[in-house]
Amino acid sequence: MQLSYRRKPFMNLTTIKNVVMAAIFLPSLFMLIGSIAVVRTSYLEYLALDEDKHYADLLSQAGSIAASALPQEARTTIAYLADDSPRTTSAMHEARMAMDQARQDFYFAVSDAVIVDDRLEQLLESWKETHQNILAFRAKVDAGEASVREIIGAYRPSALIQLEVVDFLGTRITDRTLLHKSVEFFNILTTHQGGLVTNFLVRRSLAENGLDVADRDALATAQALHRAGISQLRYHTDTPVINDIMAFEQSETGKKIERFAQAVLANVLPLAHDSVNEWDKLQKVRFDFWRAKIGEEIADIRKSGDDLAARARLHLMLVLGISVTLLVLVAVVIILAARGVNLVGRLTREREILINELRSAAQTDLLTGLYNRRGFEQAAVTILSQAVGLRWVSIVLFDLDHFKQVNDAHGHDAGDVVLKEIALVARRNFRNFDLLVRHGGEEFLALLPDCTIEEASRIAEKVRIAIEAAEIALPNSEKLKISASFGCAGREEKSGRHVLEPLIKRADLALYAAKLPGRNRVVADAFIPDNQDRSRKRMA
Numbered sequence: 001m002q003l004s005y006r007r008k009p010f011m012n013l014t015t016i017k018n019v020v021m022a023a024i025f026l027p028s029l030f031m032l033i034g035s036i037a038v039v040r041t042s043y044l045e046y047l048a049l050d051e052d053k054h055y056a057d058l059l060s061q062a063g064s065i066a067a068s069a070l071p072q073e074a075r076t077t078i079a080y081l082a083d084d085s086p087r088t089t090s091a092m093h094e095a096r097m098a099m100d101q102a103r104q105d106f107y108f109a110v111s112d113a114v115i116v117d118d119r120l121e122q123l124l125e126s127w128k129e130t131h132q133n134i135l136a137f138r139a140k141v142d143a144g145e146a147s148v149r150e151i152i153g154a155y156r157p158s159a160l161i162q163l164e165v166v167d168f169l170g171t172r173i174t175d176r177t178l179l180h181k182s183v184e185f186f187n188i189l190t191t192h193q194g195g196l197v198t199n200f201l202v203r204r205s206l207a208e209n210g211l212d213v214a215d216r217d218a219l220a221t222a223q224a225l226h227r228a229g230i231s232q233l234r235y236h237t238d239t240p241v242i243n244d245i246m247a248f249e250q251s252e253t254g255k256k257i258e259r260f261a262q263a264v265l266a267n268v269l270p271l272a273h274d275s276v277n278e279w280d281k282l283q284k285v286r287f288d289f290w291r292a293k294i295g296e297e298i299a300d301i302r303k304s305g306d307d308l309a310a311r312a313r314l315h316l317m318l319v320l321g322i323s324v325t326l327l328v329l330v331a332v333v334i335i336l337a338a339r340g341v342n343l344v345g346r347l348t349r350e351r352e353i354l355i356n357e358l359r360s361a362a363q364t365d366l367l368t369g370l371y372n373r374r375g376f377e378q379a380a381v382t383i384l385s386q387a388v389g390l391r392w393v394s395i396v397l398f399d400l401d402h403f404k405q406v407n408d409a410h411g412h413d414a415g416d417v418v419l420k421e422i423a424l425v426a427r428r429n430f431r432n433f434d435l436l437v438r439h440g441g442e443e444f445l446a447l448l449p450d451c452t453i454e455e456a457s458r459i460a461e462k463v464r465i466a467i468e469a470a471e472i473a474l475p476n477s478e479k480l481k482i483s484a485s486f487g488c489a490g491r492e493e494k495s496g497r498h499v500l501e502p503l504i505k506r507a508d509l510a511l512y513a514a515k516l517p518g519r520n521r522v523v524a525d526a527f528i529p530d531n532q533d534r535s536r537k538r539m540a
Contacts, residue, residue: 039322049312052175054109056305059169059182060298061106063189066162067294069099071196071287074155077141081148096138103131117172123165130158148207152200152218159196163189178304184239185297191229191245192290197222198261199283205264206275216265223261241293241300248289257282365438367416368423376437380447380500383435394456394490395500397507398463399443401483401519414474418482421472429463445504453490453524460486460522468520483520487511490525 073095080088110124137154140146166189170182201219205211211219230249233242248254260279363375371379384393400406400422407415419442426444430436435447448456464486472480487510489503506525514523 035322035325042318042322046312048174049308052173052178053305053308053312055169055173056178056182056301056308058106058109059166059185060301060305061102061109062162062165062169063185063294064298065099065102065106066159066166067189067192068291069095069102070155070159070162073099074151074200075287077146078148078151081141081146092141119168120165123161123168127158127161127165130161134158148204152197156197159193163193175308178301178308181297181301181304184233184242185301187229187232188241188245188294188297191226191233192294194222194224194226194229195286195290198226198257199279199286202261202264203276203279203283206279210267211264219261219265223265241297244293245290248286253282253285257286368420368438370423370427370444371435371437373437373439376435376439376445376447379435383447383449384500392450392452392490392492393500393503394448394451394453394488395503395507396446396448396456396460396463396486396488397439397443397504397511398445398460398484398486399441399511401485401515403442403482406480406482410474410476410478410480414476414480417474418472418480421470422467422482422484425466425470426463429466430459434459445507447500451490453488456488456490457522457524460488464520464522485511485514485519486522487514488522488524 073092076088076092076095080092082088107124110120134154137146137150140150163186166182167186170179170186173179173182198219201211201215201222204215205219230246233245260282363371363378365372400418403415403418406418419438423436423438423444426446427436430446431448431451433449434451435449437445437447439445448459451459464484467482467484470481472482474480487507489506489510491503510523510525514521
């Protein structure tokens with residue numbers, strides 16, 4: 001029996017227009033809501049960046065006072081107490097005025113920034129109290145009743161409070177780059193503070209033929225603070241200022257200062273008529289050097305703060321631009337509503353773009369930041385299909401030797417640290433346009449377009465050497481070294497067809513061959529008998 005039915009009439013023009021209008025105005029409404037959310041987010045980021053800029057300015061001012069203004073007043077006061085000539089008197093009063101001006105500028109900056117925080121207010125109150133002690137000591141100096149032994153007690157409490165201010169302000173910064181600089185700056189200041197106390201106590205020992213027990217303990221503490229600071233700074237050796245400080249500490253002057261301090265601590269320094277003069281010369285060199293380097297660090301922090309201010313202005317312009325763009329888009333949507341179909345197509349394309357962006361977020365390995373297997377498949381197809389004149393393509397497959405022992409001995413957190421560090425090392429040593437992937441576990445894969453097997457082997461050897469040379473700092477401060485085995489495979493693509501799966505299998509066999517003789521080597525296109533292939537997993 002044959003069934004028949006009547007075809008339902010297609011929608012009329014009015015129905016189509018209504019559908020199109022609905023399809024246009026509903027996305028427009030969501031667009032409006034989304035734009036408002038973007039405007040709000042941009043405005044909040046603007047406020048955060050602007051606040052970071054103020055914190056950077058404040059901590060640089062406080063650090064300058066602790067590292068420069070206060071020590072300079074203390075040095076000129078010591079010179080005045082030793083010889084109250086017009087020259088030393090003038091220098092002392094100039095240092096006092098500079099100190100008071102710097103302090104006044106800091107308080108004005110705090111007031112202008114309108115930063116309200118109970119902890120900061122407590123620190124500023126303590127700073128006022130220590131400054132009152134400095135004013136009292138100044139009065140004793142002017143009255144001729146002060147002694148050099150009172151210098152540390154008068155100035156050091158104020159310096160320590162200012163270091164606390166620097167540390168506190170650094171914790172309020174949210175920008176990662178500026179936060180890193182503030183931590184580095186605080187380490188420099190604390191290291192310098194240890195050197196300043198060492199300078200004063202060693203000079204006292206030389207001038208008074210020794211130290212009492214309390215001063216000797218204070219000197220030992222200052223030396224320990226200085227050494228601990230230098231040790232911390234070694235983790236920031238990627239900056240010119242830190243490199244210069246490390247070089248100074250290893251210079252003849254730096255070593256001589258250290259020998260002087262150690263000799264005073266051990267009470268074995270032979271007293272000579274010119275010992276104080278020699279020490280003063282060494283310390284002048286040290287003080288001028290550290291003052292210059294701290295000045296450079298302050299300038300760098302302020303420049304970073306200014307950059308943040310520029311970013312803040314950019315975000316503010318973005319907010320205004322988004323607002324204007326929103327009005328324009330809404331107007332365009334209304335105008336184009338009658339044209340329906342074209343705008344529907346446009347909205348569909350925009351929707352597809354958003355979906356593709358969401359998909360791309362699922363193509364990245366969260367631990368290392370590299371592509372995962374899913375991302376690799378799509379990225380590789382794109383790279384190879386868009387490459388013009390590509391004749392060779394190579395695969396490098398490598399994994400970490402004895403990685404399971406790292407997890408067993410140090411825990412999975414340490415294993416994650418190792419994987420992230422190895423990913424960074426590999427990314428720095430492969431070519432910029434190579435596609436690097438976390439292939440699974442501790443195994444990584446790199447696609448090298450336009451690269452022969454010989455070139456791929458050389459690049460793999462470079463990466464292997466870099467991994468072997470890397471010292472990885474674990475969360476428990478222990479240093480760990482690790483090696484990796486590499487397998488390479490290449491294919492000359494004369495036909496233009498790019499088949500990756502056979503290359504990966506060949507690279508996997510080569511990796512297996514690299515592990516057979518003892519790992520930590522590069523093997524290219526090795527042949528492995530079938531009866532050994534089942535042992536592949538046991539070699540991991």
